[in-house]
Amino acid sequence: MNCAISGEVPEVPVVSTKSGLLFERRLIESHISDYGKCPVTGEPLTIDDIVPIKSGKVIKPKLLHTASIPGLLGTFQSEWDGLMLSNFALEQQLHTARQELSHALYQHDSACRVIARLKKERDEARQLLAEVERHIPAAPEALAADAPLSNGKRAASDEEMGPDAKKLCPGISADIITELTDCNAALSQKRKKRQIPETLASIDALGRFTQLSSHPLHKTNKPGICSMDILHSKDVIATGGVDATAVIFDRPSGQILSTLTGHSKKVTSVKFVGDSDLVLTASADKTVRVWRNSGDGQYACGHTLNDHSEEVRAVTVHATNKYFVSASLDSTWCFYDLSSGLCLAKVPNLFHQRLN
Numbered sequence: 001m002n003c004a005i006s007g008e009v010p011e012v013p014v015v016s017t018k019s020g021l022l023f024e025r026r027l028i029e030s031h032i033s034d035y036g037k038c039p040v041t042g043e044p045l046t047i048d049d050i051v052p053i054k055s056g057k058v059i060k061p062k063l064l065h066t067a068s069i070p071g072l073l074g075t076f077q078s079e080w081d082g083l084m085l086s087n088f089a090l091e092q093q094l095h096t097a098r099q100e101l102s103h104a105l106y107q108h109d110s111a112c113r114v115i116a117r118l119k120k121e122r123d124e125a126r127q128l129l130a131e132v133e134r135h136i137p138a139a140p141e142a143l144a145a146d147a148p149l150s151n152g153k154r155a156a157s158d159e160e161m162g163p164d165a166k167k168l169c170p171g172i173s174a175d176i177i178t179e180l181t182d183c184n185a186a187l188s189q190k191r192k193k194r195q196i197p198e199t200l201a202s203i204d205a206l207g208r209f210t211q212l213s214s215h216p217l218h219k220t221n222k223p224g225i226c227s228m229d230i231l232h233s234k235d236v237i238a239t240g241g242v243d244a245t246a247v248i249f250d251r252p253s254g255q256i257l258s259t260l261t262g263h264s265k266k267v268t269s270v271k272f273v274g275d276s277d278l279v280l281t282a283s284a285d286k287t288v289r290v291w292r293n294s295g296d297g298q299y300a301c302g303h304t305l306n307d308h309s310e311e312v313r314a315v316t317v318h319a320t321n322k323y324f325v326s327a328s329l330d331s332t333w334c335f336y337d338l339s340s341g342l343c344l345a346k347v348p349n350l351f352h353q354r355l356n
Helices: 025-035 069-135 158-164 174-193 203-207 350-355
Strands: 013-016 022-024 050-052 225-231 236-241 245-250 255-261 267-272 278-283 288-293 299-305 312-317 323-328 332-337 342-348
Touching: 013 025, 022 025, 025 050, 025 069, 236 267, 236 278, 245 267, 245 278, 255 288, 255 299, 278 312
Parallel strands: 225 267, 267 312
Antiparallel strands: 013 022, 013 050, 225 236, 236 245, 245 255, 267 278, 278 288, 288 299, 312 323, 323 332, 332 342
């Protein structure tokens, strides 16, 4: 039988009364004095718990000086015993460390799964909240004090209207729907009779076009034009720039008539309203502004509309020139009354959301 620690046949064998394991006496006594427990089972163990086993007598060589071969062998034996004890302790520690590491990795993996699930639930909750907010009608900004309404009266200011100045979107009434339908029918009849004008330039003529002039309309430190519209009846051009301004430009004279300042980010879309002196601008600052010619060639902001929660990418005017629509990156579009600046409807793009 071999020692449970060194794996060799013990010279002085002893057995544990608790575990029944066989040990070399000097090894187990050294381990008990250091740790006070069984090196294999980990149970508490004392010197009284080990019992010597009788075996045949082995004649040992007499101890000589350490310079002698028997003395060196004894020294080597002692070193070997210490090495066995140390190796056994290291193996026990390694086994314990592996178990702790396995448990820690399991906990880490479980924590990662829980965090991933919580993030998914958070994102789903945010998406549901965003959808609910999109379905809630937004309150349009109070009308400008000098903005004329469709009945010719002046729009009341926030102080005059009191705390209820911002009202919910009233919706598109039956009268407005009838007006839009009649306009569509009238335009459809004209569209069927419309002929291609003879003055329309051909593809070959377009290829022969050359540049006649160039006009730097916006700031040189932020160059770039994001949108443009032409008022053909007056030969006037409106441009929206990266510098957060819109410019009204007279083409024949090459002069800037007015610079519309008020947006805090780039102007993404600009539109003339029919042949009137009204101009619409949309911006990445999430607002739409309605500008009116004050009579001296300068344009003043009549309405600032902030019904969108993301960048407004485009505005378009209805053929009646009484209403306009704005489209935003928040997946909604708003239908406005031009004279009052009132948001009649804010519609989420549910069809686009379902496709995604």
